[in-house]
Amino acid sequence: MNNDTVKWYDGDAYATEFDATVLAVEEVSDGTGVWLTLDGTLFFPEEGGQSPDRGTIDGCAVTDVQITDGVIRHKVASTGGEDTSCDDGSRFSAGSRVHGRIDWEYRYRNMQMHTGEHIFSGLVHSIFGYDNVGFHLSDRTATMDYNGKISEEQLLELEERANRVITDNREVNAWYASEEELARMSYRSKKVIDGAVRLVEIDGVDLCACCAPHVRKTGEVGCFKLIGWENYKGGVRVSYRCGFRAMEDYGERIALLTKLSQLLSVKTDDLLATVEKLQEERKRLAYELVAKDRAIACSRIEEAAAAYGVSTEADGRAPVSCVLFFDKVDVSLLRYITDEMKARFAGVVCAVIPADDTLTVWRYLIERDGGDVSVWQQTLRERFGAKGGGPKNSVQGSVTAAEPALREVLEALAREA
Numbered sequence: 322m323n324n325d326t327v328k329w330y331d332g333d334a335y336a337t338e339f340d341a342t343v344l345a346v347e348e349v350s351d352g353t354g355v356w357l358t359l360d361g362t363l364f365f366p367e368e369g370g371q372s373p374d375r376g377t378i379d380g381c382a383v384t385d386v387q388i389t390d391g392v393i394r395h396k397v398a399s400t401g402g403e404d405t406s407c408d409d410g411s412r413f414s415a416g417s418r419v420h421g422r423i424d425w426e427y428r429y430r431n432m433q434m435h436t437g438e439h440i441f442s443g444l445v446h447s448i449f450g451y452d453n454v455g456f457h458l459s460d461r462t463a464t465m466d467y468n469g470k471i472s473e474e475q476l477l478e479l480e481e482r483a484n485r486v487i488t489d490n491r492e493v494n495a496w497y498a499s500e501e502e503l504a505r506m507s508y509r510s511k512k513v514i515d516g517a518v519r520l521v522e523i524d525g526v527d528l529c530a531c532c533a534p535h536v537r538k539t540g541e542v543g544c545f546k547l548i549g550w551e552n553y554k555g556g557v558r559v560s561y562r563c564g565f566r567a568m569e570d571y572g573e574r575i576a577l578l579t580k581l582s583q584l585l586s587v588k589t590d591d592l593l594a595t596v597e598k599l600q601e602e603r604k605r606l607a608y609e610l611v612a613k614d615r616a617i618a619c620s621r622i623e624e625a626a627a628a629y630g631v632s633t634e635a636d637g638r639a640p641v642s643c644v645l646f647f648d649k650v651d652v653s654l655l656r657y658i659t660d661e662m663k664a665r666f667a668g669v670v671c672a673v674i675p676a677d678d679t680l681t682v683w684r685y686l687i688e689r690d691g692g693d694v695s696v697w698q699q700t701l702r703e704r705f706g707a708k709g710g711g712p713k714n715s716v717q718g719s720v721t722a723a724e725p726a727l728r729e730v731l732e733a734l735a736r737e738a
């Protein structure tokens with residue numbers, strides 16, 4: 322006894338409306354609608370990596386379509402359809418007749434994308450002998466995973482050839498093959514199929530076992546556009562778009578370029594040069610900022626040293642330890658700052674900078690050439706839970722504390738050093 326749902330889309334991929342008899346109605350467990358089983362359907366279910374068709378049944382939105390053991394179930398939402406009476410699904414009952422309509426725009430785009438996959442994978446298979454081992458087609462860019470490496474140059478050549486196949490406008494035929502045909506013919510197959518095998522042939526390009534709807538002639542694919550490629554599991558993952566979805570992508574990219582050229586007030590042709598110039602400018606400014614931060618830090622250190630009568634190199638170093646808090650600078654400058662401090666102070670030098678704008682988290686570097694500053698680290702850890710470390714003559718870390726409390730503890734350490 323065969324209870325399989327009749328796949329009316331197999332016979333005519335271009336039919337959009339149908340009448341069917343409801344065989345079963347099940348409540349969706351989360352109460353969002355019902356699952357309908359019909360005697361036949363034009364809704365292609367989620368299968369072979371392709372997203373299911375959208376549309377309506379009796380005006381209620383079909384939000385999911387699944388196939389299990391040949392039985393196709395349609396998830397019909399209790400809200401969101403064009404018919405406001407899509408209430409709780411109680412309008413559907415076994416034995417009643419319903420009218421289904423698939424979202425043709427969505428379906429046709431999937432047909433273009435899917436047929437494009439056959440063209441490209443057929444070329445890959447015949448030229449390189451690789452298989453498409455992973456196919457993902459939903460509502461935007463689709464991906465195909467090939468189990469062998471293909472270089473950028475080869476991919477672009479394949480793209481060119483795929484588009485030649487499209488402009489050739491070759492026939493695409495699908496049929497359920499006899500055992501004799503299957504034994505005789507060599508065809509691509511994504512998985513082991515039991516039961517009837519549906520073959521899809523693109524004249525001279527591809528022969529593949531496939532259950533999905535395709536366009537009648539390759540010209541309808543419109544175009545095949547590679548979007549990107551990356552190494553993937555020892556092979557390559559290729560992203561692409563065909564037909565209207567390629568047009569949509571083209572439109573999005575033009576809109577993006579237009580937006581960018583408006584933002585930068587340049588023609589789109591000048592975008593690259595402008596962005597390169599901005600990057601250079603940014604690099605130069607970052608460099609200038611570091612130079613400025615260094616100069617400010619140095620003048621703070623000179624000021625502190627002058628208080629001890631140390632103004633020139635000839636004055637030697639002030640015979641004391643020194644703690645200085647600086648404004649926020651890049652943490653990489655800490656080492657430079659303590660080196661400058663060591664040139665002016667003979668004791669322990671301690672530089673502190675804020676880690677953020679809250680002035681409660683600080684970074685510090687404490688040093689004394691040939692000395693031992695480990696008691697500083699130990700004290701900061703005990704008093705404030707400071708985290709950090711380093712050799713005994715140079716410790717660094719971060720600490721969370723109010724500035725006056727931190728300053729008091731560090732200055733006390735400096736007096737004792």
Ligand SMILES: [Zn+2]
Nearest residue numbers: 435521531533
């Ligand atoms: Zn197919």
